Amino acid sequence: MDRLLGLVTIASLCLVGLVLYYVRRAHIRVEYSVSWFLAAVALLALASSRGALERLSAALGIEYAPVALLLVIVFVFSLVLFRLSIIISNLKDSNIALAQRVAILEFQIHSLHEAQQTPAGR
Amino acid sequence: VSAQSNPKVLVIIPAYNEQGAIGSVVQELRETLPEMPVLVIDDCSEDATVDVARQAGARVLMLPHHLGLGGCVQAGYKLAFELGYDYVIRIDGDGQHDPKFIPRMLDTLIKSGSEMVIGSRFVESSGQTTHFARAIGIRFFRAVLRPILGRPVHDPTSGFVGVNRSALGVFSKSFPLEYPEIEALVVLQRRAFRFEEVPCTMRKRKAGKSTITPLKSLYYIFHVLLGVFVNILKYEGRRRRR
Numbered sequence: 001m002d003r004l005l006g007l008v009t010i011a012s013l014c015l016v017g018l019v020l021y022y023v024r025r026a027h028i029r030v031e032y033s034v035s036w037f038l039a040a041v042a043l044l045a046l047a048s049s050r051g052a053l054e055r056l057s058a059a060l061g062i063e064y065a066p067v068a069l070l071l072v073i074v075f076v077f078s079l080v081l082f083r084l085s086i087i088i089s090n091l092k093d094s095n096i097a098l099a100q101r102v103a104i105l106e107f108q109i110h111s112l113h114e115a116q117q118t119p120a121g122r
Numbered sequence: 123v124s125a126q127s128n129p130k131v132l133v134i135i136p137a138y139n140e141q142g143a144i145g146s147v148v149q150e151l152r153e154t155l156p157e158m159p160v161l162v163i164d165d166c167s168e169d170a171t172v173d174v175a176r177q178a179g180a181r182v183l184m185l186p187h188h189l190g191l192g193g194c195v196q197a198g199y200k201l202a203f204e205l206g207y208d209y210v211i212r213i214d215g216d217g218q219h220d221p222k223f224i225p226r227m228l229d230t231l232i233k234s235g236s237e238m239v240i241g242s243r244f245v246e247s248s249g250q251t252t253h254f255a256r257a258i259g260i261r262f263f264r265a266v267l268r269p270i271l272g273r274p275v276h277d278p279t280s281g282f283v284g285v286n287r288s289a290l291g292v293f294s295k296s297f298p299l300e301y302p303e304i305e306a307l308v309v310l311q312r313r314a315f316r317f318e319e320v321p322c323t324m325r326k327r328k329a330g331k332s333t334i335t336p337l338k339s340l341y342y343i344f345h346v347l348l349g350v351f352v353n354i355l356k357y358e359g360r361r362r363r364r
Contacts, residue, residue, distance in 0.1 A: 096189055096299065100197040103185045107201060 001050075004066050008047035008073070015040040032087065035080045042076055129208035131228060133158050134198035136191060137215035138165040141174050143327065144215045148178035151213075154221040161201070162215070165194040171215075192299035199297065203290045211284045216327035219282040223322040227284040230320050237289040237315035238306075240275070241282030241322040259343060263304055266347065270354065271311050276319055278304045289315060298353075304346050308353040 019036045022028040028036075046053055046069060057068035133151060137144050144162060151160050162175040166188040175182050183201055185194060195212060202210045209231055213219040219241065227239045244260075256279070263278045281303055285293065292313060298305035310317060 096193045096196075099186050099189060100193065100200055103183050103197055104201050104204065107181075107183050 001066055004069065005047045005050065005053070008043055008069060012040045012044040012047060016044075032084075035083050039076045039080050043073060046072060129232065130206060131158055131209045131211065132202045132205075132207045133160045133211045133213060133221075133224065134195070134202065135160065135162045135175075135180070135213055135215045136165060136194040136198065137162050137167065137171050137175065138188070138191075138194070139167045139169050139171060140215040141167070141169040141171045143217045144171050144180075145174040145178040147213070147215055147217050148175055148180045150217075151221045152179050155224060158224075161198060163194050163198040165189060165191075190300055192297055192302040195302060196293060196297040196299075199285070199290050199293045203287070203294045207290070208287050209284060210290060212281065214281050218324045218327050220323065220325060223282070223320065224284075226322070227282075227320050230318050231284050231286055234316070234318050236318045237286050237292075238310055238317040239284040240277060240280050240317060240319045241284075241324075242277035242280055242319040243322070243324055244276040245319040245321045256339075259339065262343070263346070266350065267304065267307060270308060270350065275307060275317070278307060280324075282322065282324070298349055301342055301346050301349070305349040305353055308350050312353060312356070 015036060019028065019033050019040070023030060023033045046056070050065075053065050053069055056072070057063070057065040060068055060071070062068045062071070133155070135144070135147060140147075148160055148162065151158070160180040161183055162171070162180045163183045164172050164175070164185060166185050172182050172184060183197060185197060189197070198212070199210060209228060211224050211227060213221065213224075223241055227241055230236070231239045260277065260279055264275060267275050267278055283303070283306075289310060292309065292315070293306070296309055298309065307317065
């Protein structure tokens with residue numbers, strides 16, 4: 001179990017480092033890095049406190065504490081992915097509306113040019 | 123609706139890689155209904171759809187990237203709404219829809235006051251058949267939609283559709299993006315809007331082939347079912363009444 005907790009601690013620290021690196025290079029916007037930081041900190045807190053993990057597994061009725069840790073990992077990352085799905089859906093809606101607006105404006109500009117080129121107007 | 127005696131009507135044709143059929147579809151429309159403006163909405167085709175449509179005499183609304191059928195049709199509805207059209211008839215770009223039925227659809231839209239008219243293969247026994255999988259899908263969705271709409275709909279997957287300005291206003295803001303036909307009925311029902319079905323026959327596509335595969339059919343059914351129930355559950359403020 002100690003080895004697993006050590007592994008999770010290292011993975012969490014790596015995640016924090018990775019997110020910081022990408023935020024610094026502006027490849028992830030700060031507002032989207034928050035979910036990943038929270039996930040990493042939650043896992044770090046759980047992995048560095050064996051007592052807390054054992055109490056959690058007892059509360060969940062899980063005899064083997066590492067299973068509780070894995071459950072928490074799955075839950076935390078599912079939450080992060082769910083949040084990302086919401087963000088992607090919003091982006092897609094905005095993108096569609098933007099593409100339609102561009103097409104409509106282009107159409108109207110083209111119509112105006114046509115009207116200007118027609119001597120008698122339309 | 124303004125100027126019912128002389129309403130502004132637009133025919134829209136969503137098209138994606140339809141260079142083989144779009145020219146004859148536009149030409150047939152212009153011969154059958156010469157006074158009616160035709161707008162092809164090009165969903166960023168990779169072939170010569172835009173050029174062929176323009177050569178045939180249509181105006182073309184060019185989307186900057188591929189949006190899929192719903193996004194493509196909605197762009198046409200938005201433009202028509204902004205340009206003040208009273209009625210819009212949508213036909214497919216593959217030649218399956220015969221423009222000779224458009225006056226009948228328009229007449230029904232105007233006289234019935236319904237927000238939407240569907241060109242239906244099955245409202246009267248026209249002897250029209252469709253392939254087995256699609257026939258089962260249509261029967262299934264008829265059964266699903268009947269209690270939701272409170273009345274039967276014979277051809278819920280038909281893309282031969284006419285709408286009035288009220289529906290245009292709604293669809294400009296909210297329109298299903300993938301497989302829109304069935305979900306659009308629920309969107310209208312949520313606003314207590316009405317629809318009518320007009321009997322018509324459909325032809326074989328003039329070019330290209332259907333992209334529907336058995337796997338896509340299953341995805342279609344699941345997607346549309348989910349979309350229908352999401353539309354029922356969707357909260358959009360107080361239900362509007364006419």
